[in-house]
Amino acid sequence: MFFDRPESGERAILVHLNLSSETDREDPREFEELALSAGADPVEYVMGQRDVPNSRFFIGTGKLEEIAEYVRLHEAEVVLFNHSLSPSQERNLEQELCCRVTDRTGVILDIFAQRARTHEGKLQVELAQLEHMATRLVRGWTHLERQKGGIGLRGPGETQLETDRRLLRVRIKSILARLKKVEKQRSQGRRSRQRAAIPTVSLVGYTNAGKSTLFNVLTGAGVYAADKLFATLDPTLRRIDVADCGPVVLADTVGFIRHLPHKLVDAFRATLEETRSADLLLHVIDAATDERQENIEQVEEVLEEIDALAIPRLEVYNKLDLLEQAPRIDRDETGKPERVWLSAHTGAGCDLLEQAIGELLGGELVQEWIDLAPEQGRMRAALYRHSAVQEERTRDDGHALLQVKLPRADWERLLAAEHLTAENLAVKAPLQWSGAS
Secondary structure, eight states: OOOOOOSOOOEEEEEEEEETTOSSOOOHHHHHHHHHHTTOEEEEEEEEEESSOBTTTBSOHHHHHHHHHHHHHHTOSEEEESSOOOHHHHHHHHHHHSSEEEOHHHHHHHHHHHHOOSHHHHHHHHHHHHHHHGGGGGGGGTTSOOOOSSTTOOOSHHHHHHHHHHHHHHHHHHHHHHHHHHHHHHHHHHHHHHHTTOOEEEEEEBTTSSHHHHHHHHHOOOOOOOSSTTSOOSOEEEEEEETTTEEEEEEEOOOBOTTOOHHHHHHTHHHHHHHHTOSEEEEEEETTOTTHHHHHHHHHHHHHHTTOTTSOEEEEEEOGGGTTOOOEEEEOTTSOEEEEEOOTTTOTTHHHHHHHHHHHHHOSEEEEEEEEOTTOHHHHHHHHHTTOEEEEEEETTSOEEEEEEEEHHHHHHHHHHTTOOHHHHBOOSOOOEEEEO
16 A cells, blocks of 8 residues: 655654563653654554564554554544664554654654754764665655566666665765764864863753753853753853853753664764763753653763763752752762752752852862063963953062962963963062052
8 A cells, every 4th residue: 555755744643552571661751742842743642562562563453453543533644653663664554554654763863853953963963864764765665666586577666776775875975974074173172172271061961951041041152942852952062161160161962862762872973072071071950850860870871872971970950940949069978069959940059050060170279369570471361361360460560460260280280381380470579569450
């Protein structure tokens, strides 16, 4: 049975099975949010129970007839499965239901395609889509003949499929080459920040935990934020000044989700490299959701997969306004910040987060007055670049008296670069000056 594929589908039938063979099951409520985020209008949610999936349709024949009836009743354009389907299962279901069938990975890919804005993001999404499509090409040519053995049974269909597969391989190779160039540019940017001794703080967390809202509060960047899964996709970097630490680069990255398809993890490896190279991870957690612990474990699984689990982490429990609790900092037995409770929506507790970041990244601080001679202008400029100068005065003899405040590691690095010691810059005369410079 054949059918015309519509340009876009909105009316959707959602399907979720509880499989006895699965120990880690998908969340049906989360899948409904995914469907809504993709732009679907769910008109029916079909749920069932099976020991193992049916090899031909994934579902049993009874459920298949039930779904087919709902498709006819609601004139549904697409059936969305909260599971991973094989290409043959998708093809068999489409033939029986006479409408498009998409699995969980396809829904996530569609959301990513809608959210991508930057050149890099679009390339990454296209790569993941093409790799997902490569095994499903046969579905698009159900109206053509197939090559078969025997005289008079050979047709042109397989030739067309082979052509499409070759074009796909060429396109994937081209995208990989362009992504490699983008990754090289990102690496150069990271090396520049490392040379300038500017630490990077990366926001990670389950999708819809409030990362982009928090990013906007801390940086004023105006990144798109909404109460949707994967509201933002493209990574954004902004420089901020943190008390007791100095300049910091804050990176907002793509959100994680339970059973994130490996195709997406591979395609977004260049973006996730910002997480792997960060000095500190802010693990943003939706404190108000019932699945809080499961979401934390899922994020840690992805961090382990991209070799970022060993990076220092600060847990940020967001959406505190929904719990009606006061913002606070939880500390470990040594007094180091371990968790910050805040509300990015109201801004309550964001000052505590900046304080915690400063404590974790700043280390031991140098805070004192120093005496710079007129010929030591390069040292003065370097201190200003690090936002370390709290106050400046000019002495009667032309020397600059600076009150500086910066991490000891940065202070020692600047002294070494200028071949100076702390004793060289110590204030030896009483603080007498001619006025502010």
